[in-house]
Amino acid sequence: MAIKSSKSRWNITGRTLLAIVPGYLLSNSLALFLVFALPMDRLHGVILGTLLTFVFWAAIIMWVFSIDRLKTAALGILVATVLSGGAAYALYVLEISR
Amino acid sequence: MNGTFRQSMTWLHTWTGLILCWLLYFVFVTGTLGYFDTEIDLWMSPETPVQKASDPVANIRLGQARLAEVAPDSERWFIYPNQSRNRPHMGVGWLEKDPETGNNVFHGENLDSQSGQPLPDARDTGGGQLLYRMHYLLHYFPNRIGYWLVAFATMLMFVGMITGIIAHKKIFKDFFTFRWAKGSRSWLDAHNLLSVSTLPFQLMITYSGLLYTLGLFWMPLVVLGGYGFDMDKVRGLQDILGVEQVEKANEAAPLVAIEGLVTDAADSPQGDQINLVIIDFPGDANSEVSFVMDGIGRTGGENFAYNGASGERLDKPGLELPNASAKFALSMIDLHEGTFAGPFLRWLYFLAGLMGTAMIATGAIYYVQSRKRKTEASHPGFGFRLVECMNAATIAGLLTAIGVFYLSNRLLPLGMENRAEWEVHCMFLAWAACFVHAAVRQREFVWSEQLYALAAVYLILPVINAMTTQAHLGNSLPAGDWILAGFDLMALATGLIALALGLKLRPRREQEAQVVSADVAVQ
Numbered sequence: 374m375a376i377k378s379s380k381s382r383w384n385i386t387g388r389t390l391l392a393i394v395p396g397y398l399l400s401n402s403l404a405l406f407l408v409f410a411l412p413m414d415r416l417h418g419v420i421l422g423t424l425l426t427f428v429f430w431a432a433i434i435m436w437v438f439s440i441d442r443l444k445t446a447a448l449g450i451l452v453a454t455v456l457s458g459g460a461a462y463a464l465y466v467l468e469i470s471r
Numbered sequence: 472m473n474g475t476f477r478q479s480m481t482w483l484h485t486w487t488g489l490i491l492c493w494l495l496y497f498v499f500v501t502g503t504l505g506y507f508d509t510e511i512d513l514w515m516s517p518e519t520p521v522q523k524a525s526d527p528v529a530n531i532r533l534g535q536a537r538l539a540e541v542a543p544d545s546e547r548w549f550i551y552p553n554q555s556r557n558r559p560h561m562g563v564g565w566l567e568k569d570p571e572t573g574n575n576v577f578h579g580e581n582l583d584s585q586s587g588q589p590l591p592d593a594r595d596t597g598g599g600q601l602l603y604r605m606h607y608l609l610h611y612f613p614n615r616i617g618y619w620l621v622a623f624a625t626m627l628m629f630v631g632m633i634t635g636i637i638a639h640k641k642i643f644k645d646f647f648t649f650r651w652a653k654g655s656r657s658w659l660d661a662h663n664l665l666s667v668s669t670l671p672f673q674l675m676i677t678y679s680g681l682l683y684t685l686g687l688f689w690m691p692l693v694v695l696g697g698y699g700f701d702m703d704k705v706r707g708l709q710d711i712l713g714v715e716q717v718e719k720a721n722e723a724a725p726l727v728a729i730e731g732l733v734t735d736a737a738d739s740p741q742g743d744q745i746n747l748v749i750i751d752f753p754g755d756a757n758s759e760v761s762f763v764m765d766g767i768g769r770t771g772g773e774n775f776a777y778n779g780a781s782g783e784r785l786d787k788p789g790l791e792l793p794n795a796s797a798k799f800a801l802s803m804i805d806l807h808e809g810t811f812a813g814p815f816l817r818w819l820y821f822l823a824g825l826m827g828t829a830m831i832a833t834g835a836i837y838y839v840q841s842r843k844r845k846t847e848a849s850h851p852g853f854g855f856r857l858v859e860c861m862n863a864a865t866i867a868g869l870l871t872a873i874g875v876f877y878l879s880n881r882l883l884p885l886g887m888e889n890r891a892e893w894e895v896h897c898m899f900l901a902w903a904a905c906f907v908h909a910a911v912r913q914r915e916f917v918w919s920e921q922l923y924a925l926a927a928v929y930l931i932l933p934v935i936n937a938m939t940t941q942a943h944l945g946n947s948l949p950a951g952d953w954i955l956a957g958f959d960l961m962a963l964a965t966g967l968i969a970l971a972l973g974l975k976l977r978p979r980r981e982q983e984a985q986v987v988s989a990d991v992a993v994q
Contacts, residue, residue: 401692408697416708417794419697424796426693427681431630435637439479465699 384443392437395450400430402458409464477637484634485838489858491624492835493865498621499831500869502606502676503824504599506809506817509557511599514958515880517942519593521952522560525584527552527742530561531730533587538563538753539726546575548750550729553743553765556817557810560590595890596880602873607683610895625680632674635666655840662833665826672823673830679807682800720757724780726750729760732777740764740775756780832866860909860917867921868905870965874928875901877962881939915978922973929966933959 404422411418433450440446504511513519534550542548542565549564564579580589609617649664650656666673698704729750733742740762747763758779776785792798805811809820839859846855876898883890883897905924909917936959937943947955 401696404693405696408693414794415697417796419694420794420796420800422693422697424682424800427626427629427678430626431633434630435480435483435634438483439476461696469699 387443388437388446391443391447391450392434395447395454396433396437397430399433399450399454399457400426402454402461403429406457406461406464409461409468477640480634481638484631484638487627487631487634488831488834489838491627492831493861494620494624495628496828496831496835496865497609497869498606498624499824499828500873501602503821503828504873505603505606506812506820506824508599508603509559510954510958511602513559513954514942515596515598515877516593517940517955519560519581519590520583522554522584524554525561527561527745528730528733530582530584531733531742531745531748532728533582533584534561534563534748535726535729537582537587537589538565538750541565542567542578543754546752548748548753549579550748550750552745552748554584556813560584594880594885595887597891597894601891601895602876607680610899622681625677628677629681632666632670632677636670639663639667655837655843658833658837658840662830662837665830665833669823669826669830673827675803675806676824676827679803682803683807717751717759718757719752719755722756723754724756724758726753726758726779727760727777727782732760732762732775732782750779753779759785832862835862835866859914860906863917863921864902864906864909867918867925867969868902868909870969871905871921871925871928872898872902874925874932874962874965877932878928878935881935919973919977922969922976926966926970926973929962929969932962932966 404426407425408415408418408422411421413421437446437450440449513521530552531550534552535548538545538548538550545565545567547566551558551562551564554561560581561584562579562581564577566575567578568574569576582588583590607618607621608614609620612620649660694708695705729748733740733745744765745762746765749761749763750758751761752758760777760779762775764774777783778785792801809817812820835858839855839862842855846852851859876894879894879897883893887893905921908924909921912920933944937945942955944956944959946952947959
C-alpha cells in the first residue's frame with residue numbers, strides 16, 4: 374500500500390506539502406488551460422474554470438496520496454503543471470497575436 | 472480501482488477527516504443554527520414587539536417619509552416594505568458618507584408599521600446573526616484569517632467526502648446494516664448511515680461553501696490568467712456583473728410618491744411581491760426608483776425601474792446573469808443559504824445540517840473507539856488522549872457553550888457596556904471550561920459529566936427565560952407563538968436527550984469499583 378510501506382514522517386509531510394502548494398498551482402493551470410482551449414466567451418470560461426478548480430484540486434490531492442513513491446508523484450505534478458501551463462500560455466500567445 | 476488505491480483513500484479519509492474535524496463541527500453547528508437565525512434573533516431580543524402583517528404599499532409611504540426625515544442627503548435609500556420570515560419587521564436603510572474615510576456606510580433601522588417610527592431599542596445582543604456569522608468568520612480572528620481557516624477546513628471536508636465514498640466498499644448493502652451496541656462497529660455504521668443518506672446535501676453544502684469562501688479569495692489565478700493578468704480588464708468585469716450606475720444630474724427635483732408607482736397591473740410591481748425598493752440620488756432630477764421583486768434567491772426576481780422625478784418607466788433590463796456557469800454558481804450559493812425555504816423546507820435544511828454535524832461527530836468518535844482496545848492495553852499516547860479530550864469537549868462542550876451564550880443573553884445586566892460582546896465571551900469561557908474538564912478529569916467520567924452539564928444548561932434555559940422575560944412558554948404557548956415556544960421546546964428536548972445520553976454513558980458500578988481500587992493501588 375502506498376502509504377503504509379513508506380510511512381515515514383517525512384514522506385507524509387512531503388506528500389502533504391506537494392498536495393497543498395504545487396497541487397494548488399496545478400489545479401489552477403489545468404483550469405487556465407481550459408479557459409483558453411474551450412470555445413466559449415472569456416467571462417464564461419473563467420467562471421467555469423474557477424468552478425472546476427476545486428474538483429481538480431481534490432483529485433490531485435487524492436492522486437498524490439495514492440501514488441507509490443513520493444518522487445513519482447512530485448515528478449507527475451511537475452510535468453502536468455509545465456504541460457498544462459505551457460499549453461495555456463501558448464494558446465494565450467496565439468490568441469493575442471491573432 | 473484496486474485494493475491498494477482504496478486503502479490509501481481510506482488512510483486519506485481518516486486524516487483529512489480527523490485533522491480539523493472539531494473546527495468543521497463548529498462550522499456545522501453554527502451554520503445549521505443559522506437556518507433559524509431570524510428565529511433565534513427574535514428569542515434573543517424579547518423586548519421587540521411582534522408586528523402584525525401590514526400593507527406593503529402603505530409601508531413604502533412610511534419608509535419614504537422616514538428616509539426624507541433622517542437621510543435627506545444620502546446617495547441611496549432602501550425600503551423593505553414586506554414583512555417575511557427573513558425580515559420580520561418592515562424597515563429602511565440608507566448610505567451615509569463616513570466623514571473620515573469618505574466611504575459610504577450602510578445604516579438601517581426597523582420601523583413600526585403603525586407609526587412609521589423606529590422600533591424601540593432592544594437589548595444589546597449578537598443574536599442568531601452572530602452565531603450564523605461565526606460559521607464562516609469564526610470569532611476573535613480578523614475576518615480574513617477566519618475565512619482562510621474555514622476555507623481550508625472546507626477543502627479538507629470536500630476531499631474527506633470524496634475519499635469517504637471511495638473507501639466505502641458496499642455503499643448500498645451497508646446502508647441497510649446497523650449493528651447496535653457493538654462498540655466501534657456501531658459508530659462506523661452510524662457514521663455510514665448518516666453520511667450516505669444525506670450525501671447529496673453534504674456534497675452541495677461543502678462545494679457551495681467552497682464557492683463562497685474560496686471562489687474569490689483563493690482562486691484568483693484563473694480569472695487573472697484568463698485575462699492575461701491585465702488588471703484593467705479584470706476591474707472592467709464589475710461593469711459586466713454589476714448594476715449600471717446612475718448619473719447624477721445635480722439639479723434638484725422632488726421625488727415622486729413612490730407608492731403611486733405600485734399598481735396591481737400584471738406588468739407593474741405588485742405590493743405583496745416587492746422585496747426591496749432602491750432609490751438612487753433621491754431629490755435629484757436623474758434619481759431612479761427600482762423595485763426588486765421577490766424571487767427564489769439571487770437567480771430569480773425581476774426589476775422595475777422608474778425616473779424618480781417624473782415617475783416615468785425606464786426601459787432597463789433586470790440583472791441578467793451572463794452565462795450558464797454564473798447561473799450554476801449563484802444557484803449553488805442560493806441552495807447553501809436556503810433563504811427561499813418555507814417552514815417545512817427550513818426544518819429539512821436544519822435536519823440535514825444536524826445529520827452532517829452528527830456525521831462529523833460519529834466519525835471522530837469512531838476514530839477513538841476503533842483504537843481503544845489497542846491503546847487500552849498499553850498506555851494511551853498523547854495524540855490519542857488529545858483526540859479523546861477534543862471529542863468530548865467539542866461534541867458536547869460546544870453545545871453547552873452555545874447554551875451559555877443564550878443564558879447570558881437573559882442574565883447579563885441590560886445596561887452593561889459591550890453587552891453583545893460579553894455574551895460571546897461567556898460562550899467561549901464556558902467552552903474553555905469544558906476543555907479544562909475534559910483534560911483533567913478521570914477519563915471514565917468525562918463524557919457523562921460533559922453531557923450532564925449540557926443537559927443542565929438547556930433544561931434551565933426555559934426556566935431562566937420565564938424568570939427574566941415575558942417571552943416564556945406560559946405566554947408563548949397560549950398565544951400560539953411557535954417561534955418563541957419552539958425555541959424553549961427545542962432547548963428542553965436538547966436537555967432531555969443530553970441527560971439520557973449522560974445517564975447511559977455513566978461508568979457502570981463494577982467499572983467504578985475498578986477505578987477506585989486502581990486509585991487505591993496507586994496510592
